[in-house]
Amino acid sequence: GAGVSQSPSNKVTEKGKDVELRCDPISGHTALYWYRQSLGQGLEFLIYFQGNSAPDKSGLPSDRFSAERTGGSVSTLTIQRTQQEDSAVYLCASSLNIGLAKNIQYFGAGTRLSVL
């Protein structure tokens, strides 16, 4: 498909378990972002990848959160020892960043995470 793809669309887990969320960006997009959206709230920035540069991790809420981007394409967001407050929709976006120009971020449908 042409859009950003995220999997799974829904994930239910028990408190204390680890989860992995996957994002396939739009082909050719060099930048990839993860955001978190709690119920009825706006989006909270988590992490940003640009090409082969070191990621901007400034938004990660704790050391239980980590993300990787392999081969400059697919990204995985990992949450270790999940807590109930981690329950949210996790959204991935990608953009074609060229130089310093701001570019539109295109979002996937998200993964709805429920921690019981």
Next chain:
Amino acid sequence: GENVGLHLPTLSVQEGDNSIINCAYSNSASDYFIWYKQESGKGPQFIIDIRSNMDKRQGQRVTVLLNKTVKHLSLQIAATQPGDSAVYFCAENNSGYALNFGKGTSLLVTP
């Protein structure tokens, strides 16, 4: 800290009327603004963006106005349709590439 917020959490309009959704931002260094539409169960969908060197930009049935003096952004939707019902988010960027989102306004279009 710096934040982006919306004046009205909900807005109800009749089909065919024009809608105006407002957004205030507090970071005067912000140089890029963007509006997204989010329908239930879906990710945010790009509507329109504007850079700080402009004060108005038009798209199909939508217009974004930027007033840097009072740090205010608005989205105008002409001839609102039932399919426009959604939550609308404004977002701003002042450095790097991450967007800072407001909490959203829910637009309900009634027949």
